[in-house]
Amino acid sequence: MNRENLINTILLLALATVPLWAMANDAPYTITLATKVAIFALAGVGLNIALGLGGLVSLGHAAFFGIGGYAMGILASHAQNFEPIMQWPLLIEGSKSMPVIWITGVIASGLAALIIGALSLRTSGVYFIMITLAFGQMLFFFAISWPAYGGEDGLSIYIRNGFPGLNTLLPIHFFGICYTLLALALLFSAKLAKSPFGLALNAARQTPARVEAVGLSPYRLRLTAFVISGMITGLAGALFADLNRFVSPSMFSWQTSGEIMVFLILGGVGRLYGPVAGAAAFIMLEHFLGGLSDYWHIYLGVLLLLVVLFARGGIIGFLAGRQVAHD
Amino acid sequence: MTEPVLSVHNISKTFGAVKACDDVSLDLRPGEIHAVIGPNGAGKSTLIKQICGGLKPDAGRVEFLGRDVTSLRTSARAQAGLARTFQVSELAMEDTVLQNVTLGALAAGGKGPGLFRAALKNTGLRDRAMSALMRVGLEDHAAIRASELSHGQRRLLEVAVALTLNPKAFVMDEPMAGMGAEGSKRMTGFLDQLRAQAPILLVEHDMDAVFALADRLSVLVYGRVIATGTVEDIRANEEVRTAYLGEGA
Ligand SMILES: Nc1ncnc2c1ncn2[C@@H]1O[C@H](COP(=O)(O)OP(=O)(O)OP(=O)(O)O)[C@@H](O)[C@H]1O
Ligand SMILES: [Mg+2]
Numbered sequence: 001m002n003r004e005n006l007i008n009t010i011l012l013l014a015l016a017t018v019p020l021w022a023m024a025n026d027a028p029y030t031i032t033l034a035t036k037v038a039i040f041a042l043a044g045v046g047l048n049i050a051l052g053l054g055g056l057v058s059l060g061h062a063a064f065f066g067i068g069g070y071a072m073g074i075l076a077s078h079a080q081n082f083e084p085i086m087q088w089p090l091l092i093e094g095s096k097s098m099p100v101i102w103i104t105g106v107i108a109s110g111l112a113a114l115i116i117g118a119l120s121l122r123t124s125g126v127y128f129i130m131i132t133l134a135f136g137q138m139l140f141f142f143a144i145s146w147p148a149y150g151g152e153d154g155l156s157i158y159i160r161n162g163f164p165g166l167n168t169l170l171p172i173h174f175f176g177i178c179y180t181l182l183a184l185a186l187l188f189s190a191k192l193a194k195s196p197f198g199l200a201l202n203a204a205r206q207t208p209a210r211v212e213a214v215g216l217s218p219y220r221l222r223l224t225a226f227v228i229s230g231m232i233t234g235l236a237g238a239l240f241a242d243l244n245r246f247v248s249p250s251m252f253s254w255q256t257s258g259e260i261m262v263f264l265i266l267g268g269v270g271r272l273y274g275p276v277a278g279a280a281a282f283i284m285l286e287h288f289l290g291g292l293s294d295y296w297h298i299y300l301g302v303l304l305l306l307v308v309l310f311a312r313g314g315i316i317g318f319l320a321g322r323q324v325a326h327d
Numbered sequence: 328m329t330e331p332v333l334s335v336h337n338i339s340k341t342f343g344a345v346k347a348c349d350d351v352s353l354d355l356r357p358g359e360i361h362a363v364i365g366p367n368g369a370g371k372s373t374l375i376k377q378i379c380g381g382l383k384p385d386a387g388r389v390e391f392l393g394r395d396v397t398s399l400r401t402s403a404r405a406q407a408g409l410a411r412t413f414q415v416s417e418l419a420m421e422d423t424v425l426q427n428v429t430l431g432a433l434a435a436g437g438k439g440p441g442l443f444r445a446a447l448k449n450t451g452l453r454d455r456a457m458s459a460l461m462r463v464g465l466e467d468h469a470a471i472r473a474s475e476l477s478h479g480q481r482r483l484l485e486v487a488v489a490l491t492l493n494p495k496a497f498v499m500d501e502p503m504a505g506m507g508a509e510g511s512k513r514m515t516g517f518l519d520q521l522r523a524q525a526p527i528l529l530v531e532h533d534m535d536a537v538f539a540l541a542d543r544l545s546v547l548v549y550g551r552v553i554a555t556g557t558v559e560d561i562r563a564n565e566e567v568r569t570a571y572l573g574e575g576a
Contacts, residue, residue: 196433196446203419203430210417213379214492215405215434323421 004320008273012183015041015276019175031171032243037276037283038178039239044264044275045185046232051261052270053193054225055205056121059257060132063116063139064109064230066252068237070143071105073155073247080158098163098177101238109234110227112139117226121219136257143249154248161242168242178239182276185232190272192228201225233260262300266307268314271323277315330393331356332496332526333409338377338387340370340550347373348384349550355496360518360527362537365547366571371530372414374547375500378528379411380404392495405434408495410525412485412502420474424465427473427484428456431491459490463517479510486517497527503536515539538562546571 015037022030043065050056078085078094086092095101120131144152159169166173192198204211204218211218241247250256259282267278285303289296311318331354340348347370355361365371376382378389380401388397396404405411418427429446432455446452460466463483468476473484482502489497502518503511515536518527531537537544538558545555546567554564561567 191445194445194447196429196444196449196452199422199426199430199446200433202422203427206419206421207417209381209413210419210488211430212381212401213405213411213413213417214431214488215402216430217400217402 002320004271004273004316004323007316007320008276011273011276011280012186015280016179019172023172028171031175033283033287035171035175035178035243036240037279038175038182039236039243040260040263040279040283041276042178042182042185042239043233043236043260044267044279045182045189046229046234046236047260047264048229048270048272048275049189049192049232050226050229051264052274053198053201053205054222054229056222056226056229057129057261058120058132058226058229059129059254059261060116060120060134060136061230061233061260062252062254062256063112063132063136064233065237065240065256065260066136066139066143066247066249067109067112068105068234068239069241069247069251070149070155071108071234072101072161072238072241073157074149075101075104076157076161077149077155096159096161098161098168098238098242101161101242102235105234105238106231109237110231112234113227113230114223117223117230121222121226133254133257136252136254140249140252140254143252150248152249154246154250157241157245157247160245174243178243181235181239185235186272186276189232193272197221197224262304264314266304266314268316271313271316271320274314274316281315329357331390332392333378333498333528334390335374335378336388336390338374338384338389340373340377340382340385346370346550348377351387351547351550351552353545353552353555355526355528357526358522359542360522360529360540362529362531362541362544363547364531364534364537364544364571369547370550371547372500373550375411375498375528375530379409379498405492408493408525410489410492410494410497412489412497412499414500414504414530416481416485418473418481418484418488421472423470423472424460424476424484425453425456425469428459428487428491429453431459431488432456435492455491459487462490463487479506482506482510482514486514494525496525497521497529499527500530501532502529503531503533511536 015034019031019034047061050058075095079096084091084093116135120128123131149155162168163177168174200211200216201221204221208218237251263278263282264275266281268274285300286296289299307314334354336352338348338351351374363371377384380399388395391404391407391409425447429452432452433446457466460469463486465480465483465487468480473481476484486502503514506514511533518540521527541558543555543557544561545552546561548570553570554561554567
């Protein structure tokens with residue numbers, strides 16, 4: 001096992017151990033923090049496919065996070081009020097089932113990513129950043145001005161949604177769900193990076209002219225990556241809403257996009273476990289520094305600056321060294 | 328006479344006040360190396376971009392294997408078998424040598440890049456990629472990053488990627504650029520054999536190589552083809568001597 005794999009394994013084990021320890025010591029808040037790490041990491045795994053593999057600097061991933069969140073909010077609020085979402089031409093009812101909510105959220109954010117990506121990917125560089133930001137803001141303002149689903153105040157869900165065979169009200173069970181989904185996403189993302197698609201996408205980031213010259217379309221590769229990326233971040237959004245039992249337009253805000261990108265950079269862009277390390281560091285900083293000072297973002301900013309200046313591979317790069325070219 | 332594999336008909340392209348290509352026509356016949364020479368800024372790379380895609384001519388058309396490809400995308404032309412190498416290497420520098428050639432092989436596999444099976448564990452792809460590396464003599468470097476190759480090795484890797492494509496024609500933009508005498512000689516020997524696989528449209532500054540390899544030559548000056556012919560024809564051509572070879576050829 002090389003050094004990076006070892007560090008990755010330790011990270012994943014640590015993330016599982018902390019909540020188990022917390023359960024034994026009756027510290028439910030720590031379990032919630034660990035759950036938040038798993039969910040943020042999942043969102044980061046999504047962004048990492050677009051940003052790390054594809055080189056697509058999207059400042060609009062809050063759009064997918066928010067769509068996942070609202071998929072949960074809309075389905076669950078209809079279910080708790082016993083109002084069908086739609087009666088004609090066909091009856092669609094709300095749902096309190098996590099799998100139903102996830103599938104809905106993933107499909108909806110995938111479709112949104114298809115549309116946003118199809119338009120944004122015609123541009124590149126700063127224009128791409130700005131246009132993805134603009135799409136995110138569009139959804140933010142749409143959510144604010146949509147009174148049916150709480151407008152500015154958001155939507156509260158009284159009871160966490162269910163998962164067959166588990167008691168999701170128990171923090172450790174809900175953590176288990178989030179952790180499993182994160183592990184699956186990491187597995188998928190590792191396979192993706194080594195697949196022919198990953199190889200081509202990675203090449204399209206470095207040398208698009210070459211990719212075209214061998215008969216592939218960089219645009220299609222990037223669009224596919226953007227959709228996959230959006231779907232994973234959307235799933236994280238649905239889980240985040242379930243964690244809080246609350247969804248509000250702030251999930252769509254540009255700060256959310258920024259936070260996902262910040263902790264991904266902190267953890268290591270393009271490194272498989274970069275999002276896990278980054279999310280863990282981010283939540284811990286928020287927790288400990290946030291307790292010391294309301295201005296903890298300043299310290300985060302300083303840290304980020306150090307990472308960008310001195311540790312280009314983020315935490316993973318710092319611990320594991322340069323990425324091994326895989327064989 | 329056999330049908331040309333690739334033909335360019337009356338192509339023109341202007342950038343502002345610069346006529347980069349001015350009514351250029353030429354063709355590439357089976358089994359030949361057709362060299363295009365000309366001073367810096369003559370429009371050679373611009374011509375290649377219009378042949379291979381990426382730059383739309385203002386006028387004129389490009390035919391490949393009897394089909395008008397002028398409005399096809401670069402990727403579609405490549406799929407049809409037009410294999411290009413670049414003047415300045417276009418390689419995935421962070422990737423290994425093997426990954427770079429595998430990129431060509433997977434496109435040539437036809438089905439588009441799959442999502443699941445690991446690219447480098449696919450024996451079909453791997454064999455194809457390795458055999459291309461062996462042909463240019465880079466097989467011992469398969470596992471190192473492209474960025475760690477010497478300049479000359481990168482030029483060879485460029486060619487190896489083109490080899491994976493099932494090419495029906497090669498279009499090469501200065502494959503010997505910056506290679507040094509020894510490297511140029513090796514590349515010359517290699518291209519000499521390569522024409523048996525598919526004809527080569529060869530843009531090159533290295534006159535020794537051009538005179539050794541070319542079946543026919545076209546001379547491009549200020550975007551115009553001022554002469555086309557065999558090496559002897561061109562050597563004897565007064566206009567070419569003054570415009571380009573003047574220095575002492
Ligand atoms: N995209 C562009 N925009 C404006 N001018 C261009 C562009 N591409 C090329 N040119 C101009 O067109 C002319 C031909 O350039 P080109 O690169 O085709 O020359 P070349 O024959 O390949 O030269 P070299 O031997 O140096 O590679 C030059 O004057 C160049 O400045
Ligand atoms: Mg040139």
